[in-house]
Amino acid sequence: MFFLLFATLFCGAQEVVQGVVLDQNSNPIPEASIKIVELKNAGTSSDFDGRFSIKLPEGKYTLKTSFMGFKTALTSITINVTQIPFITIVLKESVEELKDVIVKGKTDARKTREKAFEVEVVQTKELKNLSIDINSMLTTIPGVNVRQRGGLGSAFDFSLNGLSGKQVKFFIDGIPLENFGSSLSLNNFPATLIDRAEVYKGVVPIYLGADALGGAVDIITNRGKNDFLDVSYDVGSFNTHRATINGQYYSKKGWVIYGSSFYNHSDNNYTIDGIELRDELGNDTGVRVDDVERFHDAYNSQMVHVKTGLVDQTFADRLLVGLTLSANENEIQHPIDPQNPFGEVVTENDIISGAIEFEKKDLLKEKLKLKIYGSITQNREKVVDTSSRKYDWFGNFIERGDQTLGEFETSKTLFEFKDNLHLINALIAYSFNESHALHLNYTKNYIRRRGEDPARSGRIAFQDPHIVNKNIFGASYDFKLLDSKWNTSLFTKGYVLNSEGIIENLFTNVEEDRFTSFENTFEELGYGFASTYKISENLQIKGSFERTFRIPEGYEVFGDGFLLKSNPELLPEKSYNANLGVLFNREIDNFKFQLDTNTFLRESENFIAIRSEGIFSRYYNTADARSAGIEGEIRTLFYDKFFFDVNATYQNIIDQNAGENSGVDFLKNQRIANIPYLFGNARIGGRFKNVIAKEDQFNISWSTYYVHEYPLTSFVEGSPEERDIIPEQLSHHLQIGYSFNNGRYNLSLLAKNITDARIYDNFEIQQPGRAFYVKLRYYISN
């Protein structure tokens, strides 16, 4: 302003130049910065509609327009009294341009975070150049803890505010991943393939249709309308290779093809410590051996996804058909106890899935939006356990006398279950006006499971197919009050689950009792709200609540027809989930600061857990658990170059009825063991542009991950010196990246667990030590 005043005085004749800043899809970009290269301190920014105006004296100027997430545009203009141009500036999206959540302009991530729901967003923009998968991305979020059993592809347990397993549901672009096999789980997807991940804590919007007791994670893939090709390859320790291809092409007539693919391989042959040395008979010699290589832990997975169809037609905004193929092979190194290695057990999964999606906006005078998705999938999970050998950690084995034994199972197995899945998702959004909207969502998730085992002659699990038909209905009413400062969503969800099948009772002598067909239905009604109020531009409070359920699946109620028995009295897991959080942003000169904190309560009943009964097992409703905690995150940015982020989570998870039936007081409200309760992350680093060449960027960051020690079996039982402890975990990682030619070429180095610390996510199951990864990525877009 000062300059403008000065310029006015100096130049006298000033013309008002007007213009608009648009993205490639002609959507206005608000708050883009427009600077006049020739005049120091001259500039403006675009308004909400992307429009700007600036007073300039006559002459030739270059406008430098920039906005986070887009390539900076240089536009030449000439101003004289007779010709005052209206300038249209189109910014192209740039992957390299850091889309930090702190920037003033609202990225998708920022918009999502400011929603009334308690949601965390991880943008992958910056992570795409790194050798990481989605799981390691999500580990950096407060409230999230991912416990891994080993290296790449290993089994993991994802926990969100203390709830885990089937209680947390996963989605890709709003479509549930439930019942999809291990080759499409989160540890397969390299960050390069996706745009961002949204983590809904405890309270889940209706368009994510599932019985998510503890929250949901939605993986968002690229949604831009530009043509691009993104190819990456990375190689690292333990013979790890990962490659991705991702691209899309839009024809002018509205035909689009989109494809993405990954390939992952790792031998996971890292070394572990403390292996017991035993004599021929099995007696413990007392000797412990360190640096023993894992020899049967390789993982291999691949996926191809192709989608094609029409966009921006009169009858549809999107009408696409897609095909997904994926498969994996996972060598299993050991059971829960790592002292007993396997040498040959393998699991396999393959998935083939076809989908169709239709989307039409702007119906009924631009008020109605309709989205329909349908897919048919076949999922096969197989266990190959056909060796009777007993291996030791040094590669030796003995042939066991009993040749019917498997390594893992009590008898050899080629057990396989084949799932046929059908999925339908329909979403209707109706906007009454800018401030009031109604959403309706329906998700149908149908699964038919059948088991086979060519290696076994007797009875096998799921020999008679089981059917689970899950229908989730949702309705929400969203409204904005007080000049859009107060946003609220009220919602309700209906859960209807049918399961049916036939159980054979092998152990009866009465022929009529031998086969029992079962069918049952669960119906539950959930409800909740999410509300947020912007106290000021910088300060926002958020509160949300949901009454939610997880409906037991067919096999949990009716067993598997073999050693898993039925429990028709099993009740759904229920929970009251509540969040209360504060979001605070501040920008002082060259210092940007963001504080995000949330307190949470999960009051859950009827946890479903399996219990053994002689040779059999059965699912029961067990704990009434309460998880209460607080999580917080601070993000800072200095001079748009240096950043320091830190977050921490503390949660207290108790079983409210342990020992209750037996009049045992000291167990009541006891903390549940074997769950991390204090953990956090810190990251410090810098980003530097134009270091060696123009339009290059150099990134460096150091991150630290901490989990406080926690006991395996109990907080109060057992002598404190004798309790088994999962020790404190402190690991450090270094990332260095260099991009040039405006992000077309990217090179990065990742050093994980730099201090080669012994880290454990599970009792005595050691995680990989120091590891290095190099990644090359080529990205081109129009």
Place this chain on the structure above:
Amino acid sequence: MKTIQWIKNIMVIVALAVFTISCSSDDGNGPGDGGPMSVSKYVVGFEAFPVGQADPVDYILELPSLESLTKGEISVEGQGTPLRGWRFFHSLGNTVFTAGYADDDTCIAYQLNEEGELEEKANFAFQSTLDNYAALDDKTLLAVELTYGGLSDKRFHFVNAETGKLEKIVEHPIDIDMGSGTAEDPGSIPWVTGMVLRDDKLFVSYHKWLADGSFITPDVDRAYLAIFKYPEMELEKIIEDTRTSPIGVNGHSTGIEKTETGDIYSFSTSALSAGFTAATKPSGILRIKDGATEFDTDYFFNIEEATNGGKLFWMDYVGNGKAIARIIIDDTNGAGEWGAFFKKDVFKMVVIDLINKTVTDVAGVPTHGHRYTSPMFVEDGKAYISSSTATETYIYIVDPETATATKGAKVLGLGLKGIFKVSN
């Protein structure tokens, strides 16, 4: 008032002095001198309540005196050593053994050290599961590895009770029917339920599974028992008796037991809630007389026909011709799904007079359940037995002479798997 306060203070001082003196005089013989101390302790295998979604955890816990079993509460709050997974507990001499089942395949030996503290002496790993145990003599614990399917030899583990080390493994089929390899005729395999060494003969009782892993019990119309030459472990013969069904119950090691006179008694359950898929003969007790290697044709105690009788789930010899047993109250409760192993309303406790063939209900023990029992702990002629109802678990101290029980310590857990006494 002041006088009273004075007296109080003096009393406190005197009490403290007495306490200090008595403690220091104790120390004269104790570990304070660094010398070894002769200590006896009671050790229990304790199955704790599950918390959260976890499975129950087994602990090994030392208790200072017999009074800990008869009074108060037994808890692992702040004490005891947590072990891994579901476990068996057995003892021989002054060593307590505990072997893992599904989650752990090591057998750990615990002994009291010189300071009188319970500590791990040794451990050995086995291939899959050690399913039945017997204290053969003063030195050797025999543990046999069995399978629910397949046609392989059974593996007998000979463990030195003093060192806790595994010394020898002998593989033997015992009594395997190889079948024809077809689905109709998969063959059958033995499941050992009791082992007794008498002089140079090892008696091994068992029932059978179909070898196809279907958990079906064939050949239930008779009792059978293998006799081995010991220590050669050569099979001498297999004897049988058609008056009752196969001997013993899964998980119990007392299918056959030897009395003071050298007679061997067996029990057969014939119960469909105790893991058998068929039963045609009555539950009953057979005898092999001292010196004999055949079932005594003059002796059969039909428990189902006896007054106060029924189907036996467990029996353990206590002395003077008497045994303590659990009788299944209603065999249809959990039939076909191993109900007797996990339900809490399935048993009554009885004293069985083996010689006079009587069954007497034990007064003072409620209808209860108990999945797994190490050989019963007996001191001064009284048996200490953990039993659980749906809401609570107590040690019951059973007097076999009077068939009465008194309630001992309350167990703040799912149950005690074994009670042992050890000395250093």
